[in-house]
Amino acid sequence: MTKLPKNAVFPEEERKRGFMLEGSSFLSDNIHKIDTSEIRRVFDLAQRLENPINLSIGQSDLPVPLPVQEELIKAIRDGKTGYTPTAGILPLREAIAHKWQTQNGFAVSPENILVSAGVAPLLFLLFETIINPQDHVLLIDPYFLIYPALLKYRGARLHFLREDFDSDDIERLLEQKIPLKAIVFSTPSNPTGRILEKEKLSLLIKLADKTGALLVSDEIYEVFDYDKKFVSTASLYPTGTLTLSGLSKSHSMTGLRIGYIGAPENLAPIVRKMATLQQYTVVCAPQPSQWAAIVALSTPVSEGVARMGRRRDLCQRLLKQCTSFPSPDGAFYIYPEIPVDSSIFVEEAIHRRLLLVPGYIFSQNRYHVRISYAQREDVLEEGLQIFCDLVRQLREEPSKV
Amino acid sequence: MTKLPKNAVFPEEERKRGFMLEGSSFLSDNIHKIDTSEIRRVFDLAQRLENPINLSIGQSDLPVPLPVQEELIKAIRDGKTGYTPTAGILPLREAIAHKWQTQNGFAVSPENILVSAGVAPLLFLLFETIINPQDHVLLIDPYFLIYPALLKYRGARLHFLREDFDSDDIERLLEQKIPLKAIVFSTPSNPTGRILEKEKLSLLIKLADKTGALLVSDEIYEVFDYDKKFVSTASLYPTGTLTLSGLSKSHSMTGLRIGYIGAPENLAPIVRKMATLQQYTVVCAPQPSQWAAIVALSTPVSEGVARMGRRRDLCQRLLKQCTSFPSPDGAFYIYPEIPVDSSIFVEEAIHRRLLLVPGYIFSQNRYHVRISYAQREDVLEEGLQIFCDLVRQLREEPSKV
Numbered sequence: 001m002t003k004l005p006k007n008a009v010f011p012e013e014e015r016k017r018g019f020m021l022e023g024s025s026f027l028s029d030n031i032h033k034i035d036t037s038e039i040r041r042v043f044d045l046a047q048r049l050e051n052p053i054n055l056s057i058g059q060s061d062l063p064v065p066l067p068v069q070e071e072l073i074k075a076i077r078d079g080k081t082g083y084t085p086t087a088g089i090l091p092l093r094e095a096i097a098h099k100w101q102t103q104n105g106f107a108v109s110p111e112n113i114l115v116s117a118g119v120a121p122l123l124f125l126l127f128e129t130i131i132n133p134q135d136h137v138l139l140i141d142p143y144f145l146i147y148p149a150l151l152k153y154r155g156a157r158l159h160f161l162r163e164d165f166d167s168d169d170i171e172r173l174l175e176q177k178i179p180l181k182a183i184v185f186s187t188p189s190n191p192t193g194r195i196l197e198k199e200k201l202s203l204l205i206k207l208a209d210k211t212g213a214l215l216v217s218d219e220i221y222e223v224f225d226y227d228k229k230f231v232s233t234a235s236l237y238p239t240g241t242l243t244l245s246g247l248s249k250s251h252s253m254t255g256l257r258i259g260y261i262g263a264p265e266n267l268a269p270i271v272r273k274m275a276t277l278q279q280y281t282v283v284c285a286p287q288p289s290q291w292a293a294i295v296a297l298s299t300p301v302s303e304g305v306a307r308m309g310r311r312r313d314l315c316q317r318l319l320k321q322c323t324s325f326p327s328p329d330g331a332f333y334i335y336p337e338i339p340v341d342s343s344i345f346v347e348e349a350i351h352r353r354l355l356l357v358p359g360y361i362f363s364q365n366r367y368h369v370r371i372s373y374a375q376r377e378d379v380l381e382e383g384l385q386i387f388c389d390l391v392r393q394l395r396e397e398p399s400k401v
Numbered sequence: 402m403t404k405l406p407k408n409a410v411f412p413e414e415e416r417k418r419g420f421m422l423e424g425s426s427f428l429s430d431n432i433h434k435i436d437t438s439e440i441r442r443v444f445d446l447a448q449r450l451e452n453p454i455n456l457s458i459g460q461s462d463l464p465v466p467l468p469v470q471e472e473l474i475k476a477i478r479d480g481k482t483g484y485t486p487t488a489g490i491l492p493l494r495e496a497i498a499h500k501w502q503t504q505n506g507f508a509v510s511p512e513n514i515l516v517s518a519g520v521a522p523l524l525f526l527l528f529e530t531i532i533n534p535q536d537h538v539l540l541i542d543p544y545f546l547i548y549p550a551l552l553k554y555r556g557a558r559l560h561f562l563r564e565d566f567d568s569d570d571i572e573r574l575l576e577q578k579i580p581l582k583a584i585v586f587s588t589p590s591n592p593t594g595r596i597l598e599k600e601k602l603s604l605l606i607k608l609a610d611k612t613g614a615l616l617v618s619d620e621i622y623e624v625f626d627y628d629k630k631f632v633s634t635a636s637l638y639p640t641g642t643l644t645l646s647g648l649s650k651s652h653s654m655t656g657l658r659i660g661y662i663g664a665p666e667n668l669a670p671i672v673r674k675m676a677t678l679q680q681y682t683v684v685c686a687p688q689p690s691q692w693a694a695i696v697a698l699s700t701p702v703s704e705g706v707a708r709m710g711r712r713r714d715l716c717q718r719l720l721k722q723c724t725s726f727p728s729p730d731g732a733f734y735i736y737p738e739i740p741v742d743s744s745i746f747v748e749e750a751i752h753r754r755l756l757l758v759p760g761y762i763f764s765q766n767r768y769h770v771r772i773s774y775a776q777r778e779d780v781l782e783e784g785l786q787i788f789c790d791l792v793r794q795l796r797e798e799p800s801k802v
Contacts, residue, residue, distance in 0.1 A: 021641060023670035026531045026582070026615060028555075036677050064482050072689075076473050081465050082656045117518050117658065117683065124682040130427045149681045154429075181427070214427060240422060255483045255688030257518065257658070269424035276437050280550045281525040282518065286687045287656030288473075 034153050045347070046355050053383040055371045056355040058190070059254040060332065062304045068251055071295040075288035084284045087275050088115025088260070095294045096260050100243070104222075105235035108243070108262035114271050115293075116278060117285045119220050119246050119259035120146055125274040125281070126216065126242070126261065127154050136178050138207075140165075140185040142192055142335065142362040144218065147184050156181075160364055163194055163326060170203045180213035188221040188230065188330030191362045191370035193312070195229045195329035198236065205237045214267070215241040220259070221331035223250040223301055226309040229329050239264050242271075249331075251296040256289040308332050311373040314380060319371075322388035332374040335359065336387075339394045341366045348394070354386045435554050446748070447756050454784040456772045457756040459591070460655040461733065463705045469652055472696040476689035485685045488676050489516025489661070496695045497661050501644070505623075506636035509644070509663035515672050516694075517679060518686045520621050520647050520660035521547055526675040526682070527617065527643070527662065528555050537579050539608075541566075541586040543593055543736065543763040545619065548585050557582075561765055564595055564727060571604045581614035589622040589631065589731030592763045592771035594713070596630045596730035599637065606638045615668070616642040621660070622732035624651040624702055627710040630730050640665050643672075650732075652697040657690040709733050712774040715781060720772075723789035733775045736760065737788075740795045742767050749795070755787045 046052055064072075075081070087093065093110035101107050116122045123146055131137070133155030139147055141160040148158055159178060161169060183204055187196040196204070208215050217233035222245060234241040246259035263271045278284075315334050319325060325336040338345045342358035346369060349356050359368030371387070373380055447453055465473075476482070488494065494511035502508050517523045524547055532538070534556030540548055542561040549559055560579060562570060584605055588597040597605070609616050618634035623646060635642040647660035664672045679685075716735050720726060726737040739746045743759035747770060750757050760769030772788070774781055 021613065021667060023664065023668040023672075026668070026671055027674055028529065028531055028533045030533070031530045031674050031678065034678055034681065036680065059483050063480050064477070069477050072477050073474050076465070076470050079464050080656070081654065082460050084656060117687075120684045121682055128429065129432045130429055132429045132431070146681050153681075212422065253482065255481070255485060255685065257684075257687045263424065266422060267424035267427070270427055271424075273428055273432050277432065277435055279437065280435065280547050280554075281522055282683075283521045283658075284656065286518075286658045286690065288689075289687065 030153070033155075034149060045350050049350070049353055049355075052353050052355050053379055053386065054355045055373070055375055055380070055383045056357050057372050057374055060249060060252045060304065060308070060374045061376070062252050062307075064252050064256070065296065065299045065301065067299050068253070068292045068296045071292040072256070072288045075291040080287050080291055082287060084287050084290060086279050086284055087113070088285060089287075089290050092290050092294050093260075095297045096262065099297050100232070100234075100262060104232040104243075106232060106238050106243075108234075108264065112265065112268045112271050113260055113262045114275050114278065115258065115260045115285050115290060116282050117257035117259070118248060119218060119244050121278075121282050122244055122259050122261045122274070123147070123150055125277050126270070127151060127156075128277055129270055129273045130182065130214070131156050135181040138173075138178075138180050138183045138213070140183075140189070140196075141364055142189065142359065142368070143184070144186050144190045145361045151184075163189065163192060165200070165203065167203055170207050173207060174210055178211070180207070180211040182214045182216050183208055184216040184218070186218035186220065187233070188224055189333075190221065190331055191333050191357070191359070192326040192335040193328035193331045193333045194326045195225060196233075197229055198231050201231065201233055201236055204233075205240070208237065208240050216244065217241055218244045220244065220246050221249050223305055224308055224330045224332055226305075226312055227329055234262075234264070239266055242267060247293050247296045250301055251299065253289065253292075253296065256286065256292065258285055258289045258293045308374065311375075311377060311380060314377060315371065315373045315384060318381070318384040318388065322391045325368075332372055334371045334373065335368050336371065336391075337368055338391060339367070342369050345369060345390070345394070348390060349387070352386045352390060354383050354390075356387070431554070434556075435550060446751050450751070450754055450756075453754050453756050454780055454787065455756045456774070456776055456781070456784045457758045458773050458775055461650060461653045461705065461709070461775045462777070463653050463708075465653050465657070466697070466700045466702065468700050469654070469693045469697045472693040473657070473689045476692040481688050481692055483688060485688050485691060487680050487685055488514070489686060490688075490691050493691050493695050494661075496698045497663065500698050501633070501635075501663060505633040505644075507633060507639050507644075509635075509665065513666065513669045513672050514661055514663045515676050515679065516659065516661045516686050516691060517683050518658035518660070519649060520619060520645050522679075522683050523645055523660050523662045523675070524548065524551055526678050527671070528552060528557075529678055530671055530674045531583065531615070532557050536582040539574075539579075539581050539584045539614070541584075541590070541597075542765055543590065543760065543769070544585070545587050545591045546762045552585075564590065564593060566601070566604065568604055571608050574608060575611055579612070581608070581612040583615045583617050584609055585617040585619070587619040587621065588634070589625055590734075591622065591732055592734050592758070592760070593727040593736040594729035594732045594734045595727045596626060597634075598630055599632050602632065602634055602637055605634075606641070609638065609641050617645065618642055619645045621645065621647050622650050624706055625709055625731045625733055627706075627713055628730055635663075635665070640667055643668060648694050648697045651702055652700065654690065654693070654697065657687065657693065659686055659690045659694045709775065712776075712778060712781060715778060716772065716774050716785060719782070719785040719789065723792045726769075733773055735772045735774065736769050737772065737792075738769055739792060740768070743770050746770055746791070746795070749791060750788070753787050753791065755784050755791075757788070
């Protein structure tokens, strides 16, 4: 399929180019900074499995709540299927502002909210908007894998703070005098489920306050808060926090593509520039999903959350028998320690029909895996039995791998 | 709302930063390369109008076809609301491949098709994937406004070829020995409606062939082809063309966010890298829309197209009385010449309740406006009456503006 122009006007380059009408020769320097996570290789392996026990999934197994479904259908029937304003329909931005004010304890004007087709596009827009090459950014480790991928793509310099940090760690960071531009984290955390309690957030706020860094708080799992520990970062540090959230996880709307970001008035220029870039990239979030999101914001999911909480308890109980893990306060993940490199462990697990996500994509520490308990209880029991058997076997005979 | 840390560890920078916890000081150098088009100012003016005659809209006024609506609703009820594979569901990619093979006369493997949330995100992914700063890109002028915006954002060097180019223009370009990386155009064109007939495409292919440039053919308006002139670029130059299309315009699905790109085997690495970047940005197109897109691909829209064609004829007839315009072969736009700068013209039109899009956002030539005839016939007649009156008045008394 290579191709040589017959009648080149610049013989030299032309010949070279002719050979090069191969897609790979057209790739920009930049695009090589991003790569499919090795996770893909794992899932390619997994696709050959007949009846896998899948504890790798990053979305709830519960259906979209009926009132939300009905609103989607109503929007479609009512012809609400065209473009919306770039920032999202105003009633949705008002509903988000109201939710943050009444449930999360901080005020954001609907003017300073940007709705997009998920949190991932918002992270892309945000990092394009605020990150220059060589800017310093701090991530809480473990981190959601999209943060370092997009930040490296922007050429940022990454620093890591272990999730179990204390005030000494913050002091050490301050001593290093790193001019941090942003501190990015999720609470509840994907992949550990850990919620940053008020004391931890206060340490981050101290760090932000002294370095001038923005806090970027990804709260997409906020409703999955089993022990009522969750607190929104912006409620403690309103003028320095950008808050990200959405309905994907809480209302099983991952494929309906709604996420949003809010900024205080002093940081509004960031959201406005993000909206400008959205005009040329995302354009707008899907319209029916936007109307449905308004309904979702007033549709309680406490029953589903309670059920997920019981699964958390089940997993905790079963996993305690064979390993340790950070406190799984929320989200629907648990992040146990394993005795071998997570790449090896996950491959071994696949040979036992068990699908997990390797920890090395979420951390500088490779000795964990992410288990999602957004799965039926009987499947969880079977999967965790296999998991613990494998952990024990590898501890006893690590050479067998 | 400015903020000074009380206890700065780096007094100098800190003070500076303290003053700078203003969003604008966080903006990256890059983001300043993109700006809201002045069009926004026009529409802010327009929003104050009570009963505007809106000929500015870039979407069909016809509803989403019923079978497509029903499939959306079925997908929602069936719980097809979660994440899909990054590249899009396989049946949709198969349906697109089949459509291109049977209706457009070129072959693309479903493996080499990427579905995204519209053509705009695909353009962003494409330019990130293939454009380095200082790369040379040729646009057909007038162009769709997103092309130069995103290309400038990537730091590309733009060249322009007037839409009414002939073989002499191509020879002149070849003599300049510009190492073009890509030639980007829409056919039918937004904003002129012009379709690049086979002869014109052959000239572009000659240019591509001799310079080694990729052809990027945006065919989103392909069904709006009133005189059966349309030919897909890839059918003439299969190994050198990337084809973009979608259902937004043909099936009134702008707010449902489906676009797709296809590449020949030799250019597949481009689409694969775009898919990799999509994993971290778009994630996937909305799932219900993907299922509905399969139905849309086999749902004829000939009645709607015929109606749009009659409106084209109406506009042509009315506009001929006062001005000239490029041959409006397709899409639902007509691009008449005006006697003053389009920025001024559009503002004058607003004072007469008429909304148009100024040509300067589509062209280096500022003396045109874009009229959309995706509008009721009586509205069109009223609007074009105002338009022609204004053109005549400005020709007679240009000083009055």
